[in-house]
Amino acid sequence: MMIKTLHVLKLFNEYDYHLDICCPLTFLHSPNGYGKSTIMRMVYSALKGDMRFLSETPFERLEIAFDDESFMVIQNFKGELIVLMQKNEVDTPLTPDEMAEVCNAVYIPPERLAVKRRDGHLAPTLETYAQELYEQFRYAKQHAALEPHPERSRPDITDGELEFWCKDIKAKLDFIKDAGFEPEIPAGMKFPPARYDIAKDREGYNVLACSLADYVDSNYTLAESVIIYKDIVNKIFINKELTVSESGRIGIVMSNGTTLPIQRLSSGEKQIMIMFYALLFHTEPGSIVILDEPEISLHVSWQQKLGRYFSDICRVRDIQMIVATHSPQVIHDMWDDARELRPANA
Numbered sequence: 001m002m003i004k005t006l007h008v009l010k011l012f013n014e015y016d017y018h019l020d021i022c023c024p025l026t027f028l029h030s031p032n033g034y035g036k037s038t039i040m041r042m043v044y045s046a047l048k049g050d051m052r053f054l055s056e057t058p059f060e061r062l063e064i065a066f067d068d069e070s071f072m073v074i075q076n077f078k079g080e081l082i083v084l085m086q087k088n089e090v091d092t093p094l095t096p097d098e099m100a101e102v103c104n105a106v107y108i109p110p111e112r113l114a115v116k117r118r119d120g121h122l123a124p125t126l127e128t129y130a131q132e133l134y135e136q137f138r139y140a141k142q143h144a145a146l147e148p149h150p151e152r153s154r155p156d157i158t159d160g161e162l163e164f165w166c167k168d169i170k171a172k173l174d175f176i177k178d179a180g181f182e183p184e185i186p187a188g189m190k191f192p193p194a195r196y197d198i199a200k201d202r203e204g205y206n207v208l209a210c211s212l213a214d215y216v217d218s219n220y221t222l223a224e225s226v227i228i229y230k231d232i233v234n235k236i237f238i239n240k241e242l243t244v245s246e247s248g249r250i251g252i253v254m255s256n257g258t259t260l261p262i263q264r265l266s267s268g269e270k271q272i273m274i275m276f277y278a279l280l281f282h283t284e285p286g287s288i289v290i291l292d293e294p295e296i297s298l299h300v301s302w303q304q305k306l307g308r309y310f311s312d313i314c315r316v317r318d319i320q321m322i323v324a325t326h327s328p329q330v331i332h333d334m335w336d337d338a339r340e341l342r343p344a345n346a
Contacts, residue, residue: 024314030341047105049096137248179223295327303329
């Protein structure tokens with residue numbers, strides 16, 4: 001579900017806003033003090049059921065219209081909130097838990113260099129993400145053994161169709177292998193099989209194909225994220241290369257061969273790695289991503305590259321992004337996707 005419009009009445013007891021939101025990518029810009037970041041946080045809070053932030057923010061009404069013709073409406077009566085979902089002229093009250101189930105929302109705040117851990121303490125975001133990726137790799141490698149699914153075999157498939165299906169699965173497995181991990185093919189079985197192999201053990205290859213298809217479903221997105229992440233970061237970085245080892249360890253190698261700890265990266269380099277990690281590894285299809293001030297610590301030449309990468313990720317991940325920015329360089333040549341936050345009652 002994607003957002004089509006946003007209405008905010010009496011933000012800070014003063015401003016009224018109406019915003020048409022582009023799909024899949026919108027750049028939101030305005031002068032300081034108009035409430036751009038506050039509105040972004042309000043939308044995220046509404047989609048996560050964060051009643052505390054909403055109740056502490058001065059406003060009268062927030063209305064989020066979605067592309068399925070439904071509306072989430074939040075009325076604020078001096079901090080007392082009433083939340084309704086409207087569709088087909090029917091109003092349904094929502095609890096905070098139900099608000100969080102409307103869609104998956106991801107918020108990437110301006111303060112990105114530190115993240116709160118489960119124990120409540122702050123930790124460097126980039127190091128936290130690096131450990132998270134390592135643990136995802138470790139899990140994938142620990143589950144490299146295939147699970148047989150004889151009940152899912154396809155007895156109606158012809159030998160030719162099975163051969164073609166296996167080749168398609170093999171192409172995806174090769175892609176996953178490029179990211180650094182692969183399944184354990186049973187000894188004595190060749191994959192993809194030739195027509196002769198299928199004729200000798202049709203049921204065995206049918207079951208194997210089902211198991212490998214399940215492995216692909218479980219691991220393809222992780223592999224894709226790793227490959228796209230490396231590609232984007234390495235196209236932006238200068239004289240440095242991001243690497244991901246077969247164990248899932250993130251590394252940085254200078255063009256002269258020197259290995260650099262990620263803690264020694266510049267603030268701008270850390271910002272790039274953090275933003276694109278969150279966009280690729282913390283989103284799922286249908287997510288709504290709110291990114292505030294992506295330009296922080298970035299040179300103008302890097303800012304100008306962001307929009308196209310954001311657009312590519314929206315397409316690959318099937319997500320919607322709303323990017324709040326003060327920088328015309330971030331919008332660059334994508335002004336058709338930009339919206340100015342201008343009070344309707346100013």
